[in-house]
Amino acid sequence: MIFLSDFSVIKPDFGLLFWTAVIFLLFWFIIGKFAFRPIAAALRKRESDIQGSLDEAKRVRQEMANLKTENEALLVQAREERAKILKEAKDAGTKIVDEAKGKAKEEVQKIVASAKVQIENQKMAAITDLKNQVGAISLEIAEKVIRRELQGNAAQEAFVNDLVKEIKLN
Amino acid sequence: MRRYFLSFICLLCLSVFAFSQDGHEQPPVGQHGEGTVQHDAVCGPVEEHEFNPGATAFHHIADQNIYNIGPWSFPLPCFLYAPEQGWSIFSSGKFHIGHHGNGHAAVDRYALVEGSVRRITDPAFPSGEVQLEGTFLKKMEVDGKQKEVAFVCYGGKNYAADSKSTADGGLFGGGITSFYDFSMTKNVVTMLLVAALLAWMFFPVAKAYHVRDGMAPKGIQSFVEPIFIFIQDEVAKPFLGHKWEKYLPFLMSLFFFILGLNLFGQIPFFGNSNVTGNLAVTMVLAIITFLLVNLSGNKHYWSHVFWMPGVPAIVKILILTPVEIMGLFIKPVTLMLRLFANITAGHMVMVVFVGLIFIFGKGEVLPSSAAAVGSILLTIFMMAIELLVAFIQAYVFTILTASYIGAATEEAHHH
Numbered sequence: 001m002i003f004l005s006d007f008s009v010i011k012p013d014f015g016l017l018f019w020t021a022v023i024f025l026l027f028w029f030i031i032g033k034f035a036f037r038p039i040a041a042a043l044r045k046r047e048s049d050i051q052g053s054l055d056e057a058k059r060v061r062q063e064m065a066n067l068k069t070e071n072e073a074l075l076v077q078a079r080e081e082r083a084k085i086l087k088e089a090k091d092a093g094t095k096i097v098d099e100a101k102g103k104a105k106e107e108v109q110k111i112v113a114s115a116k117v118q119i120e121n122q123k124m125a126a127i128t129d130l131k132n133q134v135g136a137i138s139l140e141i142a143e144k145v146i147r148r149e150l151q152g153n154a155a156q157e158a159f160v161n162d163l164v165k166e167i168k169l170n
Numbered sequence: 171m172r173r174y175f176l177s178f179i180c181l182l183c184l185s186v187f188a189f190s191q192d193g194h195e196q197p198p199v200g201q202h203g204e205g206t207v208q209h210d211a212v213c214g215p216v217e218e219h220e221f222n223p224g225a226t227a228f229h230h231i232a233d234q235n236i237y238n239i240g241p242w243s244f245p246l247p248c249f250l251y252a253p254e255q256g257w258s259i260f261s262s263g264k265f266h267i268g269h270h271g272n273g274h275a276a277v278d279r280y281a282l283v284e285g286s287v288r289r290i291t292d293p294a295f296p297s298g299e300v301q302l303e304g305t306f307l308k309k310m311e312v313d314g315k316q317k318e319v320a321f322v323c324y325g326g327k328n329y330a331a332d333s334k335s336t337a338d339g340g341l342f343g344g345g346i347t348s349f350y351d352f353s354m355t356k357n358v359v360t361m362l363l364v365a366a367l368l369a370w371m372f373f374p375v376a377k378a379y380h381v382r383d384g385m386a387p388k389g390i391q392s393f394v395e396p397i398f399i400f401i402q403d404e405v406a407k408p409f410l411g412h413k414w415e416k417y418l419p420f421l422m423s424l425f426f427f428i429l430g431l432n433l434f435g436q437i438p439f440f441g442n443s444n445v446t447g448n449l450a451v452t453m454v455l456a457i458i459t460f461l462l463v464n465l466s467g468n469k470h471y472w473s474h475v476f477w478m479p480g481v482p483a484i485v486k487i488l489i490l491t492p493v494e495i496m497g498l499f500i501k502p503v504t505l506m507l508r509l510f511a512n513i514t515a516g517h518m519v520m521v522v523f524v525g526l527i528f529i530f531g532k533g534e535v536l537p538s539s540a541a542a543v544g545s546i547l548l549t550i551f552m553m554a555i556e557l558l559v560a561f562i563q564a565y566v567f568t569i570l571t572a573s574y575i576g577a578a579t580e581e582a583h584h585h
Contacts, residue, residue, distance in 0.1 A: 008232040008286070009514055011336035011344035012450035015249070015352040016233060020454040023361045027368070027427055032419030035372035039398060040418050042379030049384070 223525035227518040231444040233357045234285030235262045236271055240439045243267045252349035272305045281331055283320040288331035289349040295329050360443035364430040401425050405569050409576035417575055425568040432560030447513035456506035459571045467578040501574055512563045516556040523548045
């Protein structure tokens, strides 16, 4: 085994075994305890912080989205309500106007009817009056004619003419 | 652009310079200090002057008792124990480190040969500090096996020196020898350095998460975080279910420790450390994983190992249970070998590619320079791949560990 005779690295010597064990165990306990463990803990904390922040952001975004949809729904509802109210108002207005129109018409008709009645009444009164007057005049004429006849012809004619003139003056 | 080209040329020259020293003097022979020349005949077999890329690679990936930065060697503390003479604690500077990691002096019968501490067993060798005339390695037959034995020259005489004890049980040419080396070797120092660098990187990051709570990551935090989260989300969570947090520090430590060492080993001329390419290191990591997996194994896991439900008893006794029990040990062994083999292979290929300069150049300037251009290009390509391997192997070790822990802690669910 001449090849291996000077190949000292394959022959583990006691000193190096001892020192390696001491150094590695110390390294493990000291660096592990005061560096690796705190770093791992810090990293884990940061990871959970980041995850927490992401989750929070997600939740807030979801909430925002929910709010938005809610707002939109509200808006749509409001719009509908407005349209409804407007329509109702319009309807009410039309109704009121119609009602007013109807009432006005009725009133007008009433007034016209009463006017007509009055006119008729007045007319009838005038006609009656006229009739009465015509009657009275006729009677007067007839009376005067009859009186003249009793006086002569010429006189009767002149008298009729006078009477006719009188009528014209009226 | 011009600046990059210049630094490339500098790097090229430096690498030729650094490796040419290895190449020409392999194997190194005693030629240090005064008065060694007359002993050359006794002081070492001058066998081959030819460049041996394999030996060079083995030398470069080996753990050493010195730390090399560029051409300079720095001493490291030695903690040595020999049953015969007890503890010896001193700096490897006492060896008077010379060229190629060979010491000019012996301390308490210890000497530095090829960067590694050896012990002279001969009781005739004097204790205390003594000047050596040279050191060398020699291939020879020991107990019927070809071995490379270290020798030191003292007083005109060659003394054989033991290598340190190793835990391979003689399987790979090592075994228990006359002493144990608990020194802070190059690999130990590198591990400490990498652990410190990682701490220096991660503590401010951990603090930043506290201070900058609730804010976006910044600076080094943003660099570390993607890797951290990758391991957490792609390795820990899928395999461990809701128990991932309990095992996360272990998986992270494993990943960053291995990755840091893999990457640190890629830095040229700065120690050339091959830590995760050393079986001892991967063995410890695999043993710790093995213990963690089996200590956290639940009833469901053990019932599947020893008495698989829904299988005839005879099949269980003859095949399934033995295979499952073997599997318990094979899993960490594969973890150990995979990382070790990948990193070691990468480092060796790198050294061999640079070694092409000496294989083709044969010490001549012109062919050496030509080979250097090709070798540098190949090495750059290899370094890019090694960078990938550094990440992949750290990831694979971690993900397999996670899957073993996951299998051991999985809750019973009815099929």
